[in-house]
Amino acid sequence: MRVLASAPAKIILFGEHSVVYGKPAIAAAIDLRTYVWAEFNDRGAIKIEAKDIRVPGLTVSFSEDEIYFESDYGKAAEVLSYVRQAIELVREEADANGKGITVSITSQIPVGAGLGSSAAVAVATIGAVSKLLGLELSNEEIGKLGHKVELLVQGASSGIDPTVSAIGGFIHYEKGNFEHLPFMELPIVVGYTGSSGSTKELVAMVRRTYEEMPEVIEPVLIAMGKIVEKAREVITSDLDDEIRFAQLGRLMNINHGLLDAIGVSTKKLSELVYAARVAGAIGAKITGAGGGGCMYALAPENQSEVATAITIAGGTPMITRISREGLRIEEVLS
Ligand SMILES: Nc1ncnc2c1ncn2[C@@H]1O[C@H](COP(=O)(O)OP(=O)(O)OP(=O)(O)O)[C@@H](O)[C@H]1O
Numbered sequence: 001m002r003v004l005a006s007a008p009a010k011i012i013l014f015g016e017h018s019v020v021y022g023k024p025a026i027a028a029a030i031d032l033r034t035y036v037w038a039e040f041n042d043r044g045a046i047k048i049e050a051k052d053i054r055v056p057g058l059t060v061s062f063s064e065d066e067i068y069f070e071s072d073y074g075k076a077a078e079v080l081s082y083v084r085q086a087i088e089l090v091r092e093e094a095d096a097n098g099k100g101i102t103v104s105i106t107s108q109i110p111v112g113a114g115l116g117s118s119a120a121v122a123v124a125t126i127g128a129v130s131k132l133l134g135l136e137l138s139n140e141e142i143g144k145l146g147h148k149v150e151l152l153v154q155g156a157s158s159g160i161d162p163t164v165s166a167i168g169g170f171i172h173y174e175k176g177n178f179e180h181l182p183f184m185e186l187p188i189v190v191g192y193t194g195s196s197g198s199t200k201e202l203v204a205m206v207r208r209t210y211e212e213m214p215e216v217i218e219p220v221l222i223a224m225g226k227i228v229e230k231a232r233e234v235i236t237s238d239l240d241d242e243i244r245f246a247q248l249g250r251l252m253n254i255n256h257g258l259l260d261a262i263g264v265s266t267k268k269l270s271e272l273v274y275a276a277r278v279a280g281a282i283g284a285k286i287t288g289a290g291g292g293g294c295m296y297a298l299a300p301e302n303q304s305e306v307a308t309a310i311t312i313a314g315g316t317p318m319i320t321r322i323s324r325e326g327l328r329i330e331e332v333l334s
C-alpha cells in the first residue's frame with residue numbers, strides 16, 4: 001500500500017511571535033503545498049527521501065574518475081527531525097513501533113521562509129503515515145499532533161502553523177483554539193528575501209530578550225495581541241472593503257514596527273516592506289518568524305506595481321491565493 005498526502009503553506013497576517021506567549025493571531029493557508037508519499041519497508045527502519053532539502057556540511061571530492069560525498073550526519077539528521085518525529089509519533093499512536101516506513105517528500109514551499117514549511121511537512125507526513133497505518137484521525141487531531149512535533153523539535157511553538165496547515169482557510173487562533181473567519185480573497189503580494197531564518201532560533205532569541213527585560217517586552221507583546229483583536233473586528237465588520245483594507249493596512253504597519261522592535265526583521269525584509277509601501281501598498285509587514293524569509297503587502301489596487309517594486313528591491317514576489325483546503329489525502333494505492 002502507498003499513500004500520498006499533501007498539506008499547504010500559510011501566511012501569518014497578524015500576531016507571529018506574540019502568539020507563542022498566548023496572545024491571539026490570524027493566519028491563512030495558501031496555495032503552495034508539500035507532498036508526502038508513505039509506504040512500508042521490510043527493514044523495520046524509518047527511511048526519509050527529502051528531495052528539496054539542502055544538507056549543510058556536504059563535502060565532495062573529485063579524483064581521476066570517481067566522486068566521493070561526505071556529509072555531516074548530525075546536521076542531516078537534525079534537518080530531517082520534523083519528519084522523523086512525525087513518523088515516530090504516529091507509529092506510537094498506532095501501536096506500531098518498529099514498523100518499517102519509507103516517506104518521500106517533494107515540496108513547493110521555500111524552507112525557512114516564514115511560510116510554514118516545517119508545519120506543512122509535519123502535517124503531510126502525519127496524514128500519509130496515519131492513513132498507511134489505518135488510524136482514523138480528523139484533520140484537527142492531525143494539527144494537534146503537528147503541534148507536538150513542532151514542540152519536540154523547536155522546544156517552543158504556538159501550534160498556529162500546524163493547525164492552519166491541517167484545517168486550511170482563514171483562522172483566528174488563540175492558545176490551541178481556532179475559529180474560522182469569513183472567507184475573503186486577500187489582495188496580497190508575498191515578497192521573499194531569498195534568505196532563510198530558523199524559527200527555533202528566532203523564537204529562542206525573542207525568549208532571551210523577554211527574560212532579560214520583561215518589563216519592556218511584555219507591553220510590546222500585549223500591543224501585538226491588541227492589533228490582532230482590532231484586525232479581527234475589522235475583518236468581521238460590514239464596513240466597505242476600501243475602509244476595511246485601509247484599517248488592516250495601518251494595523252500591518254504597526255505590527256511590522258513592533259516585530260522590528262523585538263529584533264526579528266532584517267535589513268532586506270525592511271527594504272522589501274518599504275519598497276512595497278512606496279509603490280502604493282496600503283500595508284506591509286514580515287510574515288512568519290522573520291530573520292530572512294518573507295514579508296507580505298496588502299495592495300488592493302496595484303498588486304503588479306507592488307510585485308515589480310519588490311523585484312527591483314531584490315526580492316522575489318509571489319501572488320498567492322488562500323487555500324480553503326488543509327491536509328488532503330491525494331491517492332491511496334494498494
Ligand atoms: N521539504 C522538506 N523536507 C524535509 N524537511 C523540511 C521540508 N521543508 C521544511 N522542512 C523542515 O523544516 C525546517 C524549516 O522550518 P522553520 O520552522 O525553521 O521554517 P519555516 O517553517 O519554513 O518558516 P516559519 O516557521 O517561520 O513559518 C527545515 O530546516 C527542515 O527541518
Ligand SMILES: C[C@@](O)(CCO)CC(=O)[O-]
Pocket residue numbers: 012015016017018019020114116156157158159160161199203288289
Ligand atoms: C514565530 C511563530 O509565531 C510563527 C512561525 O510561523 C512561531 C509559532 O507560532 O510557533
Ligand SMILES: [Mg+2]
Pocket residue numbers: 116117118119161199
Ligand atoms: Mg516553521
